[in-house]
Amino acid sequence: MKNLFRTASLGIFLLMQQGAQGVLEIEITRGIKGALPIAIATFSGETYVTPQAVETIVKDDLRRSGFFSVLEERHFPQIVTEAKQLDYQAWRDAGVENVLLGKINAVGSDQYRIEFQLFDLIRQQRLLGNVISATSQDVRRVGHKISDVVFEELTGIRGAFSTRIAYISTLNKGAAGQKYVLQVADADGHDPSTVFVSDKQIMSPAWSPDGRRLAYVSFEEDSSAIYIQDIFQNTRIKVPTRKGINSAPAWSPDGRFLALTLSKDGNPDIYLMNLATLKTRRITNNSAIDTEPCWMPHGKSLLFTSDRGGRPQIYEVPVNGGKVRRITLEGKYNAAAAVSPDGRFLAAVHNNGDGFRIAVMEIDNSRDGTMHVITKGSLDERPSYAPNGSMIIYATVEQGRGVLAAVSADGRVRQSIRLTEGDVREPVWSPFRQ
């Protein structure tokens, strides 16, 4: 396991223009002390891979993760296109411990050969090298793949740059042709595609553990109902609706069950639905509002939101019955918990009087129940962890418009993901690609 806090840095050469479709604005909120400094020398070559530059994708990915500080081009001690040109000492003097070199060559009609090598300047050796063949369509995928490889090599953590997000978008807001769209995009917001579009509202998307299906709530029949859509086959089923609320779907880690909120028995409670039989079993039984179930990774208990204590707080309940335990101890309002993949932390929507923000705490609150606020608010919602636990995506409002933002799990680096279309909300991060 690599020491996360040794300083290493990579620098980046930029040969090509940024051709971003969305506007990615990276804001370093608390400085990058302790981050791994990296230099990414791109990606020289005889031809340009259009429209986006591979090295820009890698640079943005690594910077956004909060684990890396990327050396700016103007600080490069030398221009490097071949490994043998590398002056290890010069780069070390620039504060860098790792350099990524890359090369792109056209090898046929719309066929490219992308080669990259990662160097450790302290040990003065090559750590890894690889060659990827791709068409121009694959450029972003290749860039994210390289980011994954570099990230895992230097942090010991599996990279999540090749994953996706789902979210809800309102198009033509306020106009006659207003539509609600469930979309899937790359984790950095690029290349969105539509899963479902409707004249009526959509809520609460949730990825199946295999990344092939999305459950969501639709008001197309003028009442909340849960649908499960296979995004590859473009088929969907409607979960049998009960009287009242049918909402907040959450997949069990093994994909066999859906936790959900039903109010059929008088008030909103958490139920488990067996997806093979579609039978439900009641989990909470309380006259309060119980909603927003969220599975612990071991599958044995659920976190959920309840106002049984007066105002919304996060609680834990065993799936097979047992005592309900209160988790959040700080703040007047805590809801919409998401659990880190290692099961140690939760992120929640937290309000202690100065707006709705995302806060993180240890689920084992016996040692420390402190909520660490990691966003600025004041209408932040829907935190969702990357599958490697390194980042949290959430919904916020900027200048009256719904946008998504990503923050490193420790709150150090924050980035707005301003997609070109619509008013965006309710992001949820996909699992790793299977």
Added chain:
Amino acid sequence: MTRQLFHILVIGLYLTIGACTVTGVQQIPAGEDHKSGDTTMDSTGDGSKEMTAGDDSTMGLDDEGDLSMVTLGSDNLNNVVYFDYDSDQVRDESLPLIAAVAKALVARPEKQLRLEGHADERGTREYNLALGERRAQAVRARLEVLGVGSDRFDIVSYGEERPAVTSSDETSWQQNRRVEMIAP
């Protein structure tokens, strides 16, 4: 004489049953124009902001049992009950409206009433979906107490998903914290 006494007794009964905590139900002054158009809300939100204060008294109980001022129609936007932030408590000033609706429903047994519950945008969407339903249930409870049978209701919550007004300030939020009573 006897007839007048009867009506007074009936009104008294409504007050006792339906409004244990009411202190502000007003007698309707004779001859006043009770047109509900005064309190029409439109989607741009520039109708009366102080919707609930005082206006609902114009739709209160009528000595003669005349239901003409309380019409149950799907586009009657005057049948809206408003709520405080994070609350499902029916305000005192809504009780006359609710009483009038109850009376209209009792007189028209073929009518179903749809109660649509809503919340403002603050807080999480799922919690607000539950809160909207709770508000609708609170209005239903009041109507049931006034004699409307429990099988007369369709209850739906839209949470924060169908706001009446889409800007982000207290005036807008107040207009969104509502239950709409609709009898199509």
